[in-house]
Amino acid sequence: MIEKTLKGKPAYWIWLAFLGMFMAVGAVCYARQYLFGLGMTGMSRDVSWGLYISQFTFLVGVAAGGVMLVLPYYIHNFKVFGRITILGEFLAIAAIVMCLLFIMADLGQPLRALNVVLHPTPNSMLFYDMIVLNGYLFLNILCGWVILTAERKQVKPPKWIYFFVYLSIPFAVSIHTVTAMLYCGLPGRHFWLSAIIAPRFLASAFAAGPALIVLISLILKRVANFDAGKEAVNKLVTIMIYSAMLNLFFIGLEFFVGYYSGVPGHKHALQYLFFGLEHHGHVYNNLVPFMWTSIIFMIGSIAMLATPAIRKGNEFILGLACLMLFTGLWIDKGLGFVFAGFIPNPLHEITEYIPTANELGVTIGIWATGFFILTLLYKIAVSVEHEIEE
Amino acid sequence: MDNQRRKFLKIAGASALAGIGAPTLVKLTAGDALAAAKAPADGHGAAAKDHGPEVPAGIRLAMVIDMRVIAAKPHLLDKAITACNEVHNIPDFGGDRKNEIKWLWKASFEAVLTDKSYTRLSKMVQNTDFPVLCNHCENPPCVRACPTKATFKLEKNGIVAMDYHRCIGCRFCMAACPYGARSFNWQDPRPFVKKYNNDFPTRMRGVVEKCNFCSERLALGQEPACVEACEGAITFGDINDPHSEISKVLDKEFTIQRKPTLGTNPSVFYIV
Ligand code: SF4
Ligand code: SF4
Ligand code: SF4
Numbered sequence: 077m078i079e080k081t082l083k084g085k086p087a088y089w090i091w092l093a094f095l096g097m098f099m100a101v102g103a104v105c106y107a108r109q110y111l112f113g114l115g116m117t118g119m120s121r122d123v124s125w126g127l128y129i130s131q132f133t134f135l136v137g138v139a140a141g142g143v144m145l146v147l148p149y150y151i152h153n154f155k156v157f158g159r160i161t162i163l164g165e166f167l168a169i170a171a172i173v174m175c176l177l178f179i180m181a182d183l184g185q186p187l188r189a190l191n192v193v194l195h196p197t198p199n200s201m202l203f204y205d206m207i208v209l210n211g212y213l214f215l216n217i218l219c220g221w222v223i224l225t226a227e228r229k230q231v232k233p234p235k236w237i238y239f240f241v242y243l244s245i246p247f248a249v250s251i252h253t254v255t256a257m258l259y260c261g262l263p264g265r266h267f268w269l270s271a272i273i274a275p276r277f278l279a280s281a282f283a284a285g286p287a288l289i290v291l292i293s294l295i296l297k298r299v300a301n302f303d304a305g306k307e308a309v310n311k312l313v314t315i316m317i318y319s320a321m322l323n324l325f326f327i328g329l330e331f332f333v334g335y336y337s338g339v340p341g342h343k344h345a346l347q348y349l350f351f352g353l354e355h356h357g358h359v360y361n362n363l364v365p366f367m368w369t370s371i372i373f374m375i376g377s378i379a380m381l382a383t384p385a386i387r388k389g390n391e392f393i394l395g396l397a398c399l400m401l402f403t404g405l406w407i408d409k410g411l412g413f414v415f416a417g418f419i420p421n422p423l424h425e426i427t428e429y430i431p432t433a434n435e436l437g438v439t440i441g442i443w444a445t446g447f448f449i450l451t452l453l454y455k456i457a458v459s460v461e462h463e464i465e466e
Numbered sequence: 467m468d469n470q471r472r473k474f475l476k477i478a479g480a481s482a483l484a485g486i487g488a489p490t491l492v493k494l495t496a497g498d499a500l501a502a503a504k505a506p507a508d509g510h511g512a513a514a515k516d517h518g519p520e521v522p523a524g525i526r527l528a529m530v531i532d533m534r535v536i537a538a539k540p541h542l543l544d545k546a547i548t549a550c551n552e553v554h555n556i557p558d559f560g561g562d563r564k565n566e567i568k569w570l571w572k573a574s575f576e577a578v579l580t581d582k583s584y585t586r587l588s589k590m591v592q593n594t595d596f597p598v599l600c601n602h603c604e605n606p607p608c609v610r611a612c613p614t615k616a617t618f619k620l621e622k623n624g625i626v627a628m629d630y631h632r633c634i635g636c637r638f639c640m641a642a643c644p645y646g647a648r649s650f651n652w653q654d655p656r657p658f659v660k661k662y663n664n665d666f667p668t669r670m671r672g673v674v675e676k677c678n679f680c681s682e683r684l685a686l687g688q689e690p691a692c693v694e695a696c697e698g699a700i701t702f703g704d705i706n707d708p709h710s711e712i713s714k715v716l717d718k719e720f721t722i723q724r725k726p727t728l729g730t731n732p733s734v735f736y737i738v
Contacts, residue, residue, distance in 0.1 A: 263644050
């Protein structure tokens with residue numbers, strides 16, 4: 077099936093070249109970082125994780141979001157997802173590859189990465205994260221490939237594959253739960269030390285993943301003549317609305333606990349994110365505009381999606397709403413959540429984090445790599461669909 | 467089994483008693499620490515566990531910092547910091563907060579003892595810088611978080627140690643440490659080491675490091691560099707040995723630890 081990636085319209089090649097350009101920029105930036113050290117980034121002794129780990133965290137969610145297609149289709153036999161379930165599985169593959177690349181980019185000694193396997197340490201959450209991420213990647217490659225091959229031959233997929241399809245559902249939940257546990261089990265980081273982190277991660281994942289899939293299927297409809305079907309899109313939008321609302325609800329609960337209890341540790345990071353935190357006469361508020369944009373985007377997009385007239389009438393507005401929701405969730409989890417955990421530091425001092433240009437280059441390069449892989453995978457999926465139709 | 471445990475404690479106590487001068491004390495304690503490494507294999511270690519955590523088993527090295535002495539002679543702390551930096555080849559980035567590597571440093575009372583009340587602080591506390599270093603926690607979150615065992619606890623003496631050659635630089639331990647005790651080499655530190663000490667390894671870029679309670683000096687029978695440099699302001703020794711000098715200080719003085727509510731049980735105590 078791989079040969080399908082080698083034939084395409086000029087637009088397809090231009091898009092790949094466009095992504096390839098950013099990948100090249102990313103590679104050069106990474107080479108610079110590799111030769112000099114992580115000092116090329118804006119991270120510091122106080123904010124020791126930055127964009128790389130925050131992108132990783134967000135993308136684990138995108139990968140887990142694919143399960144919102146797999147679960148209704150295979151468990152509830154929800155037929156209208158038939159055409160797009162493969163999109164969810166392939167999105168998960170691309171997202172996990174990005175996650176692994178971001179982890180590698182973040183390591184101070186990348187050549188020693190295998191030490192995690194050579195010296196397995198079951199008390200570290202990173203050990204489990206490695207297992208579930210790689211397991212989920214494997215399951216999605218396996219299930220996606222076997223089912224697509226069967227579809228192409230117009231036969232039923234082999235029975236044994238369903239075992240792996242069902243297995244991939246708890247794996248999807250586990251990747252994001254374990255990723256939340258990287259944070260919420262750390263004493264002394266009050267913003268992260270909250271039992272609601274895992275559910276909140278899952279809620280935002282189940283909104284962000286489907287939002288991206290709807291957005292992509294709207295694009296595929298125009299550029300690749302691939303229609304996901306109105307009913308499928310509508311169902312996904314419903315899932316997105318509920319998940320995004322749950323995410324907002326959880327954020328609200330964090331606010332309540334922090335501000336009503338008045339416990340400084342529970343308040344500081346929220347104060348920093350949304351209002352600016354004062355310390356020794358200086359107000360630190362780098363992220364405030366981002367966080368309010370995020371809130372406005374999330375609420376605005378939910379309102380747009382929930383209004384039938386807007387949603388059903390106009391694909392452009394539907395796409396815009398999905399983009400807003402995705403961006404809002406990205407700011408919430410892919411920026412604010414990780415950075416604010418380090419504010420204030422354990423000695424109650426504040427250091428703000430501003431990524432460097434080189435760091436942004438690596439980050440964009442990895443995103444481009446992910447979309448490159450996604451494009452190839454979707455090209456295969458769409459071509460197979462077209463082949464069947466002929 | 468209980469008998470065996472008592473015998474072990476007696477040995478640890480006897481050797482501590484034998485050493486009256488501080489260096490000898492540490493020498494014997496450190497020697498004991500090596501002997502104790504084998505002890506749990508005899509079975510008494512496990513027995514001690516069954517009796518609950520209150521029963522001290524093995525050696526637990528710790529430090530008591532007397533802030534009254536440091537308040538009176540603040541230069542002692544500077545001396546201790548310089549000693550630690552020189553012994554351990556700590557790079558000097560000239561106060562650059564991003565890159566700085568700190569094993570032992572100073573900070574205000576509010577910064578060090580964040581969960582103590584500071585509505586009204588005594589003048590002494592307000593005007594004195596407190597030393598900060600790794601607490602060699604009894605229940606260290608950094609060890610729990612490390613995915614490669616590059617950070618680990620030495621059961622023989624309670625020191626939380628590091629293997630710079632195994633560390634992958636994921637910085638999970640830095641996020642996990644509630645005391646900000648860990649530093650990362652964001653770039654090659656070697657050009658920034660002012661005076662080389664050939665007896666201690668330098669680190670490469672991309673790994674984490676922190677105070678090691680001077681394990682390398684203990685092995686030679688010397689006390690930690692900072693303890694030696696600050697002329698009695700810091701007492702060092704085995705707190706599981708009731709007859710050690712440090713136990714006597716702890717019996718006599720009221721001490722506090724950093725963030726006791728987190729359950730890490732630090733091995734660094736402060737007398738304020
Ligand atoms: S103070 Fe921090 S680095 Fe030291 S043992 Fe405790 S948790 Fe680990
Ligand atoms: S940075 Fe090194 S010591 Fe710290 S958790 Fe990672 S591997 Fe362990
Ligand atoms: S015990 Fe040794 S390593 Fe730790 S602060 Fe003192 S001198 Fe430095």
